[in-house]
Amino acid sequence: EAGVAQSPRYKIIEKRQSVAFWCNPISGHATLYWYQQILGQGPKLLIQFQNNGVVDDSQLPKDRFSAERLKGVDSTLKIQPAKLEDSAVYLCASTPAGTSGTLGTQYFGPGTRLTVL
C-alpha cells in the first residue's frame, strides 16, 4: 500500500513570497490533516478535512494560510505571504474511511521542510 505522499520535500523562500505544498493521502482515506511542526515542538493541527469539507480550521492563520481538498482526494496548503515564523515542517496525515476522527490511526507523510529567509 502506498503511503501518504507530499511534495516538495524541501522549500526555501524569502519572506513575503508565496509557497504551496501538496499532499496525496492513502487511497480511500476520507480524513486528511495538515500539521505545522516547528523545531522542538510537537505537530500542531492547522486544518482537518472530512472528504472535501472542513471539519476544523480553528488554528489555521487564515490571513495568510489557505487549504483546499478538491474532490475529496489530494490537498494543497498555501502560505501567502510567508513570514519568518512560518519556518517549520508541514506534515500531512490521513485516516481511513469508516473510522471517526477520534479513533482512526493517522498515517503521516514525510513532511515538507520550509525555510523562510
Place this chain on the structure above:
Amino acid sequence: AQSVSQHNHHVILSEAASLELGCNYSYGGTVNLFWYVQYPGQHLQLLLKYFSGDPLVKGIKGFEAEFIKSKFSFNLRKPSVQWSDTAEYFCAVTSGTYKYIFGTGTRLKVLA
C-alpha cells in the same frame, strides 16, 4: 483548552535499561490516547493507542502504556531498550472534537 505535557525532553539510556516516558493531559471528558514514534529519517508512525477497556495497552516492539484516569496520565514503558529504539516519541490526545493534540515530544537516545 486541552493540552498534553511531556516532561522529559531528552532521555539518554544504555541498552537494556528500562524506559518510562511521561505523558499528562488536561481534559476532563472521554479521551483517546496515542503514542507516535519518529525514527531518524522516517515518518511519524503509531506505536500504540488506547480507546477503552484494559488500561494497559501493548504496542509494537515491546512497548506498552498505562492509562491512569485519576492521574490524567498515559506513560510509555519498555522493560529493556535497544539501540534501535533511538527516536523521538510523541504523546497525543483526542476527544469528541476530533482534534488531535500532540505533546512536545521526547528525544530518546540509546547508547550501545
